[in-house]
Amino acid sequence: xxxxxxxxxxxxxxxxxxxxxxxxxxxxxxxxxxxxxxxxxxxxxxxxxxxxxxxxxxxxxxxxxxxxxxxxxxxxxxxxxxxxxxxxxxxxxxxxxxxxxxxxxxxxxxxxxxxxxxxxxxxxxxxxxxxxxxxxxxxxxxxxxxxxxxxxxxxxxxxxxxxxxxxxxxxxxxxxxxxxxxxxxxxxxxxxxxxxxxxxxxxxxxxxxxxxxxxxxxxxxxxxxxx
Amino acid sequence: xxxxxxxxxxxxxxxxxxxxxxxxxxxxxxxxxxxxxxxxxxxxxxxxxxxxxxxxxxxxxxxxxxxxxxxxxxxxxxxxxxxxxxxxxxxxxxxxxxxxxxxxxxxxxxxxxxxxxxxxxxxxxxxxxxxxxxxxxxxxxxxxxxxxxxxxxxxxxxxxxxxxxxxxxxxxxxxxxxxxxxxxxxxxxxxxxxxxxxxxxxxxxxxxxxxxxxxxxxxxxxxxxxx
Numbered sequence: 001x002x003x004x005x006x007x008x009x010x011x012x013x014x015x016x017x018x019x020x021x022x023x024x025x026x027x028x029x030x031x032x033x034x035x036x037x038x039x040x041x042x043x044x045x046x047x048x049x050x051x052x053x054x055x056x057x058x059x060x061x062x063x064x065x066x067x068x069x070x071x072x073x074x075x076x077x078x079x080x081x082x083x084x085x086x087x088x089x090x091x092x093x094x095x096x097x098x099x100x101x102x103x104x105x106x107x108x109x110x111x112x113x114x115x116x117x118x119x120x121x122x123x124x125x126x127x128x129x130x131x132x133x134x135x136x137x138x139x140x141x142x143x144x145x146x147x148x149x150x151x152x153x154x155x156x157x158x159x160x161x162x163x164x165x166x167x168x169x170x171x172x173x174x175x176x177x178x179x180x181x182x183x184x185x186x187x188x189x190x191x192x193x194x195x196x197x198x199x200x201x202x203x204x205x206x207x208x209x210x211x212x213x214x215x216x217x218x219x220x221x222x223x224x225x226x227x
Numbered sequence: 228x229x230x231x232x233x234x235x236x237x238x239x240x241x242x243x244x245x246x247x248x249x250x251x252x253x254x255x256x257x258x259x260x261x262x263x264x265x266x267x268x269x270x271x272x273x274x275x276x277x278x279x280x281x282x283x284x285x286x287x288x289x290x291x292x293x294x295x296x297x298x299x300x301x302x303x304x305x306x307x308x309x310x311x312x313x314x315x316x317x318x319x320x321x322x323x324x325x326x327x328x329x330x331x332x333x334x335x336x337x338x339x340x341x342x343x344x345x346x347x348x349x350x351x352x353x354x355x356x357x358x359x360x361x362x363x364x365x366x367x368x369x370x371x372x373x374x375x376x377x378x379x380x381x382x383x384x385x386x387x388x389x390x391x392x393x394x395x396x397x398x399x400x401x402x403x404x405x406x407x408x409x410x411x412x413x414x415x416x417x418x419x420x421x422x423x424x425x426x427x428x429x430x431x432x433x434x435x436x437x438x439x440x441x442x443x444x445x446x447x448x449x450x451x452x453x454x
Contacts, residue, residue: 112350117349117350118349121348121349121431122344122345122348122349122434123339123344157453157454158453158454161453162451162453165435191439191442191443192442193435193438193439193441193442194438194441194442198435198438200434201434201435201436201437201438201439202435204348204431204432204434204435205431205432205435207349207427207428207431208392208420208425208428208429208431208432209428210428211420211421211425211428212418212420212428212452214420214421215418215419215420215421216418216452216454218454220454221452221453221454222452222453223450223451223452223453224389224450224451224452224453225439225443225448225449225450225451226384226385226388226389226448226449226450226451227384227385227443227445227447227448
């Protein structure tokens with residue numbers, strides 16, 4: 001499958017590595033590929049520069065945001081929360097038209113210190129902002145409630161016995177995302193919360209997620225909804 | 228044990244009924260007991276008027292907020308989010324001094340339609356507002372992430388195999404609340420998230436909780452943190 005990933009950070013790298021390893025053709029999009037490849041220092045999270053990562057993953061192509069969007073039959077938004085609208089604008093609304101975007105980004109705001117707050121929440125969400133900005137895109141919020149290594153390998157936590165959520169306005173797109181997350185990564189337990197406004201709920205799980213990371217001393221956990 | 232409950236709504240009733248049935252002496256506080264007893268119509272959620280409930284639970288005493296606070300060795304805040312500070316102010320700061328308050332309230336704002344949004348979140352929380360307003364009170368946020376019937380009977384959901392959280396500045400008060408929730412209701416799995424600012428995280432779980440209620444068609448569920 002042809003997959004376009006928006007964003008070259010750690011989440012984009014983990015997704016790209018897994019999907020490329022399974023034989024999909026992946027283009028990761030960035031604002032300026034030459035600049036991204038020229039970076040020699042770690043990113044803000046201490047991860048190695050992209051060029052070093054790409055040498056270990058030669059099957060993954062780097063392109064502009066527009067090239068990633070054009071390439072992908074399905075798109076994944078792994079940009080930062082604050083950079084998502086800009087990145088998708090650079091990708092070009094016409095290149096997004098009619099496509100599914102799995103929106104993984106969280107609107108984390110580090111400007112007020114640690115732990116981060118959210119730059120949008122409560123009566124709006126990043127997923128809704130993206131859907132409003134690009135009405136032709138089928139935005140499905142998912143994967144944003146787990147750390148990257150759990151996104152691509154749910155079985156790494158309790159054998160996969162925990163939950164993921166989807167939010168989106170297009171029922172067909174949500175069904176396809178549920179199918180893809182199962183086929184790509186092995187997700188079995190996915191709860192459809194409803195339309196895109198329900199992404200407020202999953203984006204607002206980030207504050208407790210961050211505190212649980214602190215309390216448990218590991219990001220390798222997830223929420224299981226029990227009845 | 229002498230327990231004071233702030234608020235006569237459904238949550239206060241469920242807590243009072245369980246604690247009184249187990250032999251604790253419970254005073255439920257309200258602004259004006261005569262007015263509360265005079266109400267003959269259901270509350271905003273469709274629950275029967277308090278007087279009808281009290282006839283079925285004669286061991287539970289109704290008093291003013293101040294009488295409930297004075298009576299309680301431990302206090303539970305089961306007022307509405309918007310009414311909590313007012314209720315505790317009416318209880319009297321002097322009557323709260325040095326006591327533990329288990330803060331169960333969520334700052335739900337129904338004024339903008341359904342589902343409710345939060346009247347405070349992200350960079351502040353109701354629990355922090357209460358702690359700031361009453362520095363002599365030992366506020367421990369807990370129980371606010373489950374429906375009332377699960378608060379008092381965690382075993383009703385998956386045999387109790389799921390989690391509760393505590394947030395608070397006073398380590399001794401948190402340890403005592405963890406002990407009480409086990410002794411009173413049978414809670415076994417309680418995660419200490421940290422200081423009172425971590426209540427932002429659990430209060431912000433309400434939006435996804437409400438959407439899960441819709442998706443699952445029952446409020447009898449909870450989050451289990453799996454590793």
